[in-house]
Amino acid sequence: MIAQRVRGITPFLAMEVLERAQKLEREGASIIHLELGEPDFDTPACVRDAAVSALHAGWTHYTHSLGDVDLREAICGFYRRRYGVTVQPEQVLVFPGSSPAMMMLFSALLDPGDEVILSNPGYACYPNFVRYAGGVPVWALTHEEDGFQFRPEDVAGKVTPQTRAILVNSPCNPTGIVLEPERMRTLAGLGPLIISDEIYHGLTYGDAEEHCILEYTDNAVVIGGFSKAFAMTGWRLGYLIVPPSLSRPMQALMQNFFLSTNSAVQRAGIAALSCAEADVERMHAIYDERRRFLLGELKRLGFRIPVEPMGAFYVLINARHLDTNSLRLAFDLLEKAHIGVTPGIDFGTQTEGFLRLSYANSLENLAEAMRRLEAYMARI
Ligand SMILES: Cc1ncc(COP(=O)(O)O)c(C=O)c1O
Structure with a gap:
């Protein structure tokens, strides 16, 4: 059955x-x-207010399948200001949370048997997304002795002709590790596409440095969202930033499977990026x-x-x-x-x-x- x-x-x-x-x-x-x-x-009051106003103002219709263009432009502005990277609104795809975004991403990337390198330990749902899309999770072990750091040399040893992507998650769930910039740079240079789950960005402490993978390579997908730093888990709002070649094929998936993400929630996302600092x-x-x-x-x-x-x-x-x-x-x-x-x-x-x-x-x-x-x- x-x-x-x-x-x-x-x-x-x-x-x-x-x-x-x-x-x-x-x-x-x-x-x-x-x-x-x-x-x-x-959720910050200014974001809640923006959603209520959006509903009253009639933001109750489908948006563009990639996402409300104002939100996508606001996300591009945010990445420019925070990380100094340039992305175009056509590269931003808005989803009801980063979880469905991952599901669509792996569906778009993986043919049966394609491998994705994941760290062990890592977020529990990643291998399930990979398997569901027909792929094979390949584990790069990290060790207690060196603080569960994701070691580029170990990852390099796992790359095969079947490797479709390497997934990094910094700050990391469950360890709270923030990947050192040099390790990110080396991982970015290994060859395969880097998928960087940046959902915990905005939640980095002390002198740890927060970097976006796009500072090191264009051959990358960023997974982002509003759930954590903006305290917006229940709104369901996340996004991908993809290389231009991936945008159009993924748009067809979005048109078929989502039509669009909640319109008023996307207006709340715009407010989050402008009023919630x-x-x-x-x-x-x-x-x-x-x-x-x-x-x-x-x-x-x-x-x-x-x-x-x-x-x-x-x-x-x-x-x-x-x-x-x-x-x-x-x-x-x-x-x-x-x-x-x-x-x-x-x-x-x-x-x-x-x-x-x-x-x-x-x-x-x-x-x-x-x-x-x-x-x-x-x-x-
Ligand atoms: C590492 C990581 N990525 C993604 C998610 C999914 O977040 P959401 O679907 O709320 O955007 C979570 C949620 O706990 C997470 O820990």
Whole structure:
């Protein structure tokens, strides 16, 4: 009954933890959610206002299939200002979130058997997008000893005639690593198309430098979106920036499968790029404070943290001294300590025995989660 390509899709364990947590909450438990990659902030008011005004002003129709041209121009302006790169509106394709954008991208790129090089650990959904489109994920392992950095020389060793693309994600989910500029430059020079998931841009801390892959090569696709830095997960707004040769074939996919992305939401996206800077800065500063608090607490509790996370809103901790099976540990923490965390195995074999904690939650909740974790550790 069920198609082969669907049977190959593995569950997203962060969602499995969340769904179990929600069941416990319905039974009366008070759970602290650190399993979600979702800002706890509301979307900036100027963005919400822009969406309401857009609805009143009649932005209720299909837009251009590539996306509202004003939004695409605003995205080009944003990349020019922030990274000094020039892209044309025809290279920008707007989707209801970066997730559908990835689905269309891999459908457009991959023939059966084509390979995409992914880092292990990495975002849990990437291999599923690749497999669904008929491709084969090829893993470049990264290691705890060198802070899970994506090593260009290891990636180079994985390139074959079947390699269609190399995927990089900086700041990285789940490690919070920000790829060093020199590593990005070397990866960009390896030959294959580079797909750069930049969804966590705007969430980089300390002196880590945030670079767009287009600073190093034109043979690249940028995956971007409004979900994270602008706290707009529920709006569903993301985009791709593609080389000109990919734009027209992908437009045919969009015309057939999406027609267009929500019109008023795209107007909200334009507002986000023009009016939300102060709000984004405020949220960023709060994330940074939480990051430092959580790192301090986790170290105090004796966890090994392979690399100090400098981006996104995650901390990855080695919890093998508690249990080498991260899925079992995550569910045990949920049942006994009422803390939701994501098991490391969700991100690949290299992070089995690790847990990912999200600090997209208030300082008070983080402090309470650490008290519960400490009590749990004292018990076991
Ligand atoms: C690395 C990464 N890429 C892409 C996404 C998808 O984001 P969205 O579909 O909300 O744009 C996520 C969501 O957690 C993510 O962590």
